[in-house]
Amino acid sequence: MKHIDKILKKTGIIKASPGDTLSSTLGKLTSSHDAAFVFDNDKKFVGIINPYYTLIKTSAYDGSTKVEHALFHPPHISTKDPLSRIVKLMNESKIHYLPVFDDNKRFIGITSARRILAFMKDLEISKIKIARMSHTQKGTVITVKLNDPISKALKLFKEYKTSKIVVIDTNGRLKGILSHYDLIPYLMAPGKNTQRGGRGDKPRFKETPVKNYVKTTVLTLSEQDLVSDAIDQVLTKEIGSIILVNHESHPIGIVTTRDMLDLLREDSKRKQVRVTTKHLSKRHTVTFNDFVQYITWYVQNNETIAEAAIIYEGEKSDMLCKLHVHLSPYKGKPLVISREGKDFSKILQEVKDVVRRG
Structure with missing residues (x-):
């Protein structure tokens, strides 16, 4: 990258040693995208510790595990890498801090998502409206209500492979956000205290309401605001x-650092998913959405699929419905999944199961 110095950080790097414990190292981090950089006794870079790879993706480690046994080897950034490749590696690895090496493969510092955003703020791309960009959960926000059990949120985290879920009230208005990272201590630690802030007793914890863990301090914008406004926030x-949010404070999407x-x-470029409906009854709208x-979500995260189409045909009597899903790959013939019957929910679930199996 021509201006690597503008996104390079050489001091203030969170460091750890191979003999440190996982709990002491993770205690230095604040989100699932953070990273502690590990160096051996010869000050050679050997890997990183990242919450996503040590806590979320696997449950094989506990707090007493030595750092050397839980190392993740992240992508290496070269001073010559273009910015497009750097952000690609950052997003694909789910780590917002990556090591940078010179032409002799020597560690010279790190780059971070925040530094790239600060650099990006002065670029022309940040002057577009948010409505023109692809963003997380655009038009299809994943939500839970304040009194829903944590078990429902955990199921959504797993099913949609997301790290954040929007929390709403019974009127659909925004109340806060729930982060998977914030729930990890309660999922991992032993104990019998089931009060807010307590640890362990997982069955009872999973039935506690979402409102006990929601963050009510959130940042909001509209789709008419600029990307630069989001970066500033x-x-x-x-x-x-x-x-x-829209004018009624209903959430309509999330803009993340990613x-x-x-x-x-x-x-x-965001892949197109075309939706066509005929005689879709109001009582089925929520389930269909x-x-x-x-x-x-499946199409956007599947590298082999170029686009998709969802076609629903119902009868006015609401007694029979037909559902067709076309998944078109970049190469080869499209996969067409069709179901017909009287049980609306059953038909949707059957198609969903076929898609999930790939």
Whole structure:
């Protein structure tokens, strides 16, 4: 990158040694995207410790595990790498801090998502409206209500492979955000205290209400605001995501750090999912929208699929319905999944199961 010095950090790097414990190292981090950089006795870089890879993706480690047994080897950034490749590696690895090496493969510092955002703020791409960019959960926001059990949120975290879920009230208005990272201590630690802030007793913990763990301090913008406005909020408030709301304070999407970085990628075009409905009854609308949300998520995260189409045909009597899902790959023939019957929910679930199996 021509201006690598503008996104390079050489001091203030969170460091750890191979003999440190996982608990002491993770205690230095504040989000699932953070990283502690590990160096041996010869000051040679050997890897990183990252919450996503040591806590979320696996449950094989506990707090007493030595860092050397839980190392993750991240992508290496070269001073000559273009910005598009740097953000691609950052987003694909789910780590917002990556090591940078010179031409002799010597560690010279790190780059971070925040530094890239600060650099990006002066670029022309940040002057577009948020409505023009692809962003997380656009038009299909994953939500839970304040009194829903944590078990429901955990199921959504797993099913949609997301790290944040929007929390709403019974009227659909924004109340806060729930982070998977914030729930990890309660999922991992032993004990019998089930009060807010207590640890362990997982069955009872999973039935406690979402409102006990929701963060009510959130950043909000509208789709008519600029990307640069979102960058400013993330940098000044030190929160990694912004909830988009309409004029009634209903959430309509989330803009994350990853979404903004994706604008710098050469392959950042959002795939199209066309939806056509005929005689869709009002009582089935919510369930159908959830189905569309899942198919959309699947298409956006599947590298082999170029686009998709969802076609629903119902009878006015609401006695029979037909559902067709077309998944078109970049190469080869499209996969067409069709179901017909009287049980609306059963048909949607059957198609969903076929898609999930790939």
